Every structure is written in structure tokens, then in C-alpha cells.
Amino acid sequence: MVKIGIADTTFARFDMGKAAIDELKRNCSAQIVRYTVPGIKDLPVACKKLFDEQHCDIVMALGMPGSKPVDKTCAHEASLGIIYCQLMEGKHIIEVFVHEDEAAGPAELAALMDKRAREHALNVVKLMFKPKLLEKEAGTGQRQGYEDVGPARI
Amino acid sequence: MVKIGIADTTFARFDMGKAAIDELKRNCSAQIVRYTVPGIKDLPVACKKLFDEQHCDIVMALGMPGSKPVDKTCAHEASLGIIYCQLMEGKHIIEVFVHEDEAAGPAELAALMDKRAREHALNVVKLMFKPKLLEKEAGTGQRQGYEDVGPARI
């Protein structure tokens, strides 16, 4: 049985982990393990532990970088660690980051975090169970959290 | 028989994977494996999997970074992962990125993505089958997607 890890943070202002788990449960049959850490810079090793200690096949890393310049730097560092962890493991980590300043206010922020977490949960389902669906969508301008932009035509 | 991996994304707005595969088929005899992932930050591990699980000899990583500052950071992170993956494997990944803001509009964008994918497919053919051709072109100002700028002369 496929095992999916959910790594999320106490820093974020919406429970993206819960949204992702709900969406995963609606769309596939998999074992789910959750691991919550303080902030996004703790996510890379949280993913490493989910792979090595919990034997997950894929992990979602969910976080909300703040809006200050230092937060952007933190997000960049976390992302590099997440990419590096994937290369060490040879397994996917689907990073789901919503920057606090992507939304005009708290309600919009929470809605965006919910939507992006759910849409990326569907990407996890496709990667693990239906990879041919992703190939069909290649180059079609898919977006998560926003409306798809669609393909550009010559 | 040479095995070429094609890693591309659903985020991109043109099917660069298809263009690359078409060009490869016209110009060499190789086995081709395709793997589509959501976005450019998923490309490094997609390449890793194409090497380790599919035993590819070389991979093309095709993507279209968006035009916002956060997209530029994503492209930078993906590129570092792609370089690091190559060093882990000792094998080439030809990165084919077209930034969405390189083109004035959708038609120009699609044409550029098609052209750059095809011209880099030819680089793959040269690297795998005719490395001496690349040596002949050393220092001659080759470009992919745009006209070659040619050599500078003293």
C-alpha cells in the first residue's frame, strides 16, 4: 500500500495538512503519516525523516512563507533543501507553499491555502497512481490555487 | 541502444516534450522515455528517476518558468537541482527553460518553446552520437531558440 507523508508547520496560518489529507482520502486509498514542525526551514529534514523512518513513498511539504524579505530567503533555503532531499531519496516531495502576500487578506489567504493544498494533493494522486494523466496535461498551463492559464498556441 | 529521458511539466504552456521527442526521432535512433511532473521544481527528481529507474543515458528537462519574481527563484532552485543531479549521476541533463516573459505574447512564446526544444534536442543528438561536431562549434556563439550570434573576432 502506498504511504504518503504530510509535513507541515505551526507557523502557517491555515491547516494545509488537514486539507491535503482530506483531499487525499477522497481520491485514493493510501496510508497517511503526518509530521508537524515549527517552520518551513524544518521541512526538508521532516521529509527526510518521513522517508527514512516512516518509509513514505512520497511526501507533501506544506508551508506559508511570510511576507518580509527574510521570509523570502527562508523559503528559498527550504526549497533548496526540499529539492536536495528528493535527490538523496529518489522520491518526490510535492512542495505546497503559499506566500502570505499572495492574498489581499486573511480570508483570501486561507482559501488559497486550502485550494492549493487540495490541488497539489491531486497531483500526488496522479504521480503515484495515474502518471499517464500528467503526461496528457503536459504543456497545458496547469496552475494550483489559481485558474489554469491554458496552453499558448503558435 | 541509447535511452533518452524526457522530463517536462503540466505548468508549461506548450508541449515542449512532444516537440523534443519529434526532433529526436527525426535525427537519431534511440529509445525515448517520457515523464511529466507538475512544475519545474519537480524536474530534478524526475531526472533522477529517469536515470535510476529507467536507466536513461541522458535526459532533457523542459520547463517554462513564469514571469513573477517568485518564478525566477523557482527556476534558479530547479537549475541548481538539475546541476546537482548531473553530478550525482555523471550524466548530462540538457535543461531547456523558456521564461514566459522572453516572448511578447502567447504565439511568440509557443514558437520559441518549440524552437528551443528542437534545437536542444539536436544538442542531445550531438552529445550522444557526434561529440566532435560540438568541438567544431566551440566558441562560435551558438544560441537555441534565437539566431546564433556568431564568434567575436580580435
Next chain:
Amino acid sequence: MVKIGIADTTFARFDMGKAAIDELKRNCSAQIVRYTVPGIKDLPVACKKLFDEQHCDIVMALGMPGSKPVDKTCAHEASLGIIYCQLMEGKHIIEVFVHEDEAAGPAELAALMDKRAREHALNVVKLMFKPKLLEKEAGTGQRQGYEDVGPARI
């Protein structure tokens, strides 16, 4: 018995290591090892040594990046090293950085360094002894050193 490493610097202008150790001792029963190095760029290998030579289960890396652009770059480099060290070890390093320019003056700076060190020490306690508490706080907008911002609601 859990062993906690404390890596800190002589560059910082407040003894964050002492504050962290005091808070740890009040809240858990663990063995504590301290290692002081000159600056934040020495912290990644200090953590590595605390894991490999002292067999720590988790490490706190405490530092105070200065306010000049070069100091921001140093902090970025140190953070990348700290993330990379965690991936090598599969163990957490809780980074506690207070940027000198986060505070208006020395008194505010010292108070912030004390508070953030203590609040992150509590995160260490939760990670090692009560991980379910962190899961309860997922997505609730926790902050260390400042007031929590709380969750955003749809």
C-alpha cells in the same frame, strides 16, 4: 536519555545559548552539550560535530546575523549549511537567528534574543518529547520572539 546540542557564537551580542539551556532544563530531562564557535558560518560544522562526536539527538543553532548586506549573505550561507547538515544526519537542527536590525536598540535586541531562544527551546522539547502537541498547533500562526499571529479564517 535524550542528548541536546547547543551551538552558539561569540559574535552574538546576547548569550542565547545560556537562555536556551535554562529553558530546556526547566522543561525536560535531557543531557545538554554546548559548543561555542566564532560566528554563524561556523555553526553548520559545529552542529555536525555535536551529532557525530557528541552523539546529540537534536541541536539548537543560535546566532545573531549583523545588519549589513554581507551579514545577510552570511546568514543565508549558514542556513543552507544547517539545512544540508540536517539532511546528512536525518536529525533536526532548530535554527534560532535574531537579526541585529530586528530590534530598535540593544535592550530590545537582548530581550528578543532571550525570548526567541526560549520559545525555540520549547519547540525542541515538543519535537523530542511531545510531537502530537506540534500537530495540534499546525496552521495556527505560531511565532517565536513575537506574539503569535494566529490562524487565518476563510
Next chain:
Amino acid sequence: MVKIGIADTTFARFDMGKAAIDELKRNCSAQIVRYTVPGIKDLPVACKKLFDEQHCDIVMALGMPGSKPVDKTCAHEASLGIIYCQLMEGKHIIEVFVHEDEAAGPAELAALMDKRAREHALNVVKLMFKPKLLEKEAGTGQRQGYEDVGPARI
């Protein structure tokens, strides 16, 4: 016999590889292997292959980053890969990059690329055959391609 690898690109607008090889041949007796790749981001793995497949003792990585911001990012990524490759191998890669916007026009650009490639070829000779010469020049403000600035005096 010492084996020197020469990694260069078709993107560059001057044949720096040829200049480097010419200068090496004038100044030492070594076996030389050349490997040309499309662009600077292909250089790190080109060096890796020159070490692992061709058993080179040292490699020169020659390239010409373009003048656009994206080119500066590419150069940064290539340089990080080149540094990382050296650490994996424990062997030197002498990076010889000339940024296209270092020169006012094509003739100056070509002259600078020729001169820097040649002067760094001499650094390779010193590293492999006369390391004591470098020690004598320590702290003397050596430059490659431009006039030496010389030491600062208290």
C-alpha cells in the same frame, strides 16, 4: 603523465579552449583532453566526466556568460556546480569565465577571452608543476586578463 581536461562551450563567442590548449602546450608537457558542451550550465558535469571517464588530474572550465540578468544567474549556478564537483573529486577545476559585458565590443571581448584563458592556463601549470611559485605570489594582487593590481601596503 599529467592529464589536463578542457571543458568549453559552443555558446561562447571565442574559442577559449583552443587558446588554453595552445598556452598549456607551450608551457608544460601534459596529455590534454577536450570536451565541448552547449552552455556553461553543462560545464559541471562535463568536468565530472573528464575526471571520472578520462581520468584527468585537473580541468579548465571555460565559458562566456551573457549579459542579461538570467545569464548572471546561469553563471552563478554553473560556478556552484563547478565548486561542488571539485569537492566531490578533491581535484581542481580552474574556472575561466569572461562575462560578455566585461568588454566594450567584440574585438575587446575576444582579446580578453584569449588573454584570460592563457593566463589561467599558466595557473594550471603552476598548480600541477610549480606550486611553490603560487605561494611566492600569495597576496600580490594577481589578475587574469587585466593588469595585476599589486599588493596593498600598510
Next chain:
Amino acid sequence: MVKIGIADTTFARFDMGKAAIDELKRNCSAQIVRYTVPGIKDLPVACKKLFDEQHCDIVMALGMPGSKPVDKTCAHEASLGIIYCQLMEGKHIIEVFVHEDEAAGPAELAALMDKRAREHALNVVKLMFKPKLLEKEAGTGQRQGYEDVGPARI
């Protein structure tokens, strides 16, 4: 007997390696090995060689980044390589960089390079022979090359 590596460059405008060696000899009994390379980007692998080929216990990496934006990028790349090398080895590299634009002119520059090299040499002595002295200085605002700023008080 402790073995200390000194890695420095011909690019720098003051012989920091000599200053560091002089200060080390005045303050401890250790074997010293020096290795001079062209520029700061050659320092990470120089340190790697000092550890692996010369069996050093600790290394000082001394350099003078120039004042242009490209030089700042080089310094950043070198620093990342130096941090990464430390993690590979589990041993300290004390980076001693003086940016050319830290000083108003050549005399001030040379004096700063001399002073910082010497003060960091004392850090090396403390790390290897008297680590408890560093712990005593934790959080006291130590600086190298400039006057110490001292602790901030609540």
C-alpha cells in the same frame, strides 16, 4: 601534534597567510601546511586537499573578495563551498575574508587584512586548544579586525 592548513590566494592584495602563520606560531605549537591558489573560488577544494592529502585538523581559508558585484557573487560561492567542505569533513575551516571595499584605501585595507587574519588565527588556537575560552565569550559581541561591539543588555 595538531596540523593546521593555511589556504590563501594570489588574488589578495596582502599576504594574509603569512600573518596568520606568524600569529599561530606565537600562540601555539602546531604543524603548519600552506597551500596558495589563484582565487577565492579555488579555496574550497584547496581546503579539501589540505584535509585529505595533508591530514590537517583545521584549515584557515584566507581571501580578499573584490569590490564589483561579480566579486560578491564569487565570495558567496566560495563561502558555500567552504561550508559544504566542512560538512563533508566534520572539521572546521575558519574563513577569513576581507572585502576590498571594507577599507577606504590600500593602507587601511592591508592593516585590516593583517588584523583579521591574526585575530582569526587566535580563534583557531581557541577551537583546537582552549574551547572553553570560546564558551566564556559566547554572546559577547566579538569582532575580528574591528573593535568588539560587546554584549547588548536587557
